[in-house]
Amino acid sequence: MLEPILSIRGLTKTYRGGTRALASVDLDIRAGEIFALLGPNGAGKTTLIGAVCGLVRPSSGTITAFGHDLGRDWRRARARIGLVPQELATDMFETVWRAVSYSRGLFGKPGDPALIESILRSLSLWDKKDTQIRALSGGMKRRVLIAKALAHEPELLFLDEPTAGVDVELRKGMWEQIAALKERGVTIILTTHYIEEAEEMADRVGIIQGGRILMVDEKRAMMERLGTTEAVIDLAAPLAAVPEALGRFAVELAEGGMRLIYRGGNGEGKGRAEVAELAQALTRAGIGFTSLDIHDSSLEDIFVGLLGHQGEAA
Amino acid sequence: MHFSLRSAYAIYRREMARAFRTAFQSILSPVLTTSLYFVVFGSVIGSRMEPVGGVPYGAFIIPGLLMLTLLGETTSNASFGIYMPRFTGTIYELLSAPVGVAETLAGFVGAAATKGLILAAIILATARFFVEYEIAHPLLAAFYIMLVAASFALFGFILGVWADSFEKLGIIPMLILTPLTFLGGTFYSIRELPAPWDAVALANPIAFLVSGLRYSFYGVSDVPIALSLGLTGGFLTVCVVVIAVIFRTGWRLRE
Numbered sequence: 001m002l003e004p005i006l007s008i009r010g011l012t013k014t015y016r017g018g019t020r021a022l023a024s025v026d027l028d029i030r031a032g033e034i035f036a037l038l039g040p041n042g043a044g045k046t047t048l049i050g051a052v053c054g055l056v057r058p059s060s061g062t063i064t065a066f067g068h069d070l071g072r073d074w075r076r077a078r079a080r081i082g083l084v085p086q087e088l089a090t091d092m093f094e095t096v097w098r099a100v101s102y103s104r105g106l107f108g109k110p111g112d113p114a115l116i117e118s119i120l121r122s123l124s125l126w127d128k129k130d131t132q133i134r135a136l137s138g139g140m141k142r143r144v145l146i147a148k149a150l151a152h153e154p155e156l157l158f159l160d161e162p163t164a165g166v167d168v169e170l171r172k173g174m175w176e177q178i179a180a181l182k183e184r185g186v187t188i189i190l191t192t193h194y195i196e197e198a199e200e201m202a203d204r205v206g207i208i209q210g211g212r213i214l215m216v217d218e219k220r221a222m223m224e225r226l227g228t229t230e231a232v233i234d235l236a237a238p239l240a241a242v243p244e245a246l247g248r249f250a251v252e253l254a255e256g257g258m259r260l261i262y263r264g265g266n267g268e269g270k271g272r273a274e275v276a277e278l279a280q281a282l283t284r285a286g287i288g289f290t291s292l293d294i295h296d297s298s299l300e301d302i303f304v305g306l307l308g309h310q311g312e313a314a
Numbered sequence: 315m316h317f318s319l320r321s322a323y324a325i326y327r328r329e330m331a332r333a334f335r336t337a338f339q340s341i342l343s344p345v346l347t348t349s350l351y352f353v354v355f356g357s358v359i360g361s362r363m364e365p366v367g368g369v370p371y372g373a374f375i376i377p378g379l380l381m382l383t384l385l386g387e388t389t390s391n392a393s394f395g396i397y398m399p400r401f402t403g404t405i406y407e408l409l410s411a412p413v414g415v416a417e418t419l420a421g422f423v424g425a426a427a428t429k430g431l432i433l434a435a436i437i438l439a440t441a442r443f444f445v446e447y448e449i450a451h452p453l454l455a456a457f458y459i460m461l462v463a464a465s466f467a468l469f470g471f472i473l474g475v476w477a478d479s480f481e482k483l484g485i486i487p488m489l490i491l492t493p494l495t496f497l498g499g500t501f502y503s504i505r506e507l508p509a510p511w512d513a514v515a516l517a518n519p520i521a522f523l524v525s526g527l528r529y530s531f532y533g534v535s536d537v538p539i540a541l542s543l544g545l546t547g548g549f550l551t552v553c554v555v556v557i558a559v560i561f562r563t564g565w566r567l568r569e
Contacts, residue, residue: 015569053410056569075316075412083410091405093335105324106411
């Protein structure tokens, strides 16, 4: 496997008030991937990003980006990292063009009007280039922040809740823009508490809660391992026990024998295939049923299940 | 040590742009203040005053008035320059950039020194309408104005990092700088004060600044020019060290 583009080891952050925001986090990010950091509010997502981007001083642990230790060689590492913060913090009175050009200069890159133009065009901000930022809508301000973060051509981009407070249509647009960045070879780490977003965008998902990473995996592997299919079959007549003909299926009876429930599969189609076989087996055994309802679990079910377990354990 | 000229220049340009956005206020306010002082102290009262150390009273107060505006404007301008990004959150960009204390200070302080020179030029041009004067050592005056502007920009920077409210931001210039400048020989020569007040007045560091600038203008001063220059340089050095420590520890900048 390729050397990770970002490698975090034993990262701990305890704030002055005593709040432990991160508890010995280990994380490796691969070049070119979209990694979604998923977790509820206060899980430590923003602190984790802040520690990598220089906004937060880690209490302990090491962060290595592009092979540079961030504690020592922060200049070279930071020059290749971009950050889109969660808050819409912008220089209200600056024009879009000047704000984005400033960002490029601040990161030590020579002026490149053609590049700035292409960034603004790709984010549909070109016709607003001479507008003061305060006159823009929230969605446009968010895009200005993205443009500012892209101005120095980062290879690793952090997006902290990029679609928070953005309406559904704009969110779709944002996803397209993020996908386009990945096409250009930018590695992207985004935080979100919209599971739908992680499901839609990410190659890999990390689940974080209480400052700990509970699980990191390929989204597909996670779905395969933890995903399930549930089928609810309402029977024409009650059954006293699961008939032998259905013995090989993971089924159980409910509602006083009026309902047959199947749980199984891997979130990748295996469950649905089994339910089809189950339906045929029912017909062959002469068991009538009045309705059949299939539901595949989503990342959300996995997420909620995982956090629930943690809650019980804690 | 690594230094990125581009980063420093980006910060410099941004700071200058910020000043030009409020150009009306930046120019009009010192013009108005200085005019008022000259009308009252220069023309009305000044005409009845004896020359001080051979310098007509109206001309005598120019360096002090210049210092008064320069200290106030430079300090509050620099403190706002760093406080506002902290307040609005835009400081994230500076903190995440490959920029250290050297680039940050070069940008902020360089801009402050430039603005100080512009401000001084405006005040001197305004004074021209009210009194006749000649500057004995113009190069020294320009250098000293920049040195003072740079020092108090650094001081303002510290103030802007320290302040956690707008109230604190305004309190130091208003409660400390303005009174000390008034008492620091802006309108009189400290030497003419009766004992022991002449000695007490020298406990006021701003007296050395006013005296230093007055020397560069008229060749007369309350304290030797070397002492003024040394003290200003020392203050600048202390401020630089404090800011270097702030950046190293991340105090009030990084959580």
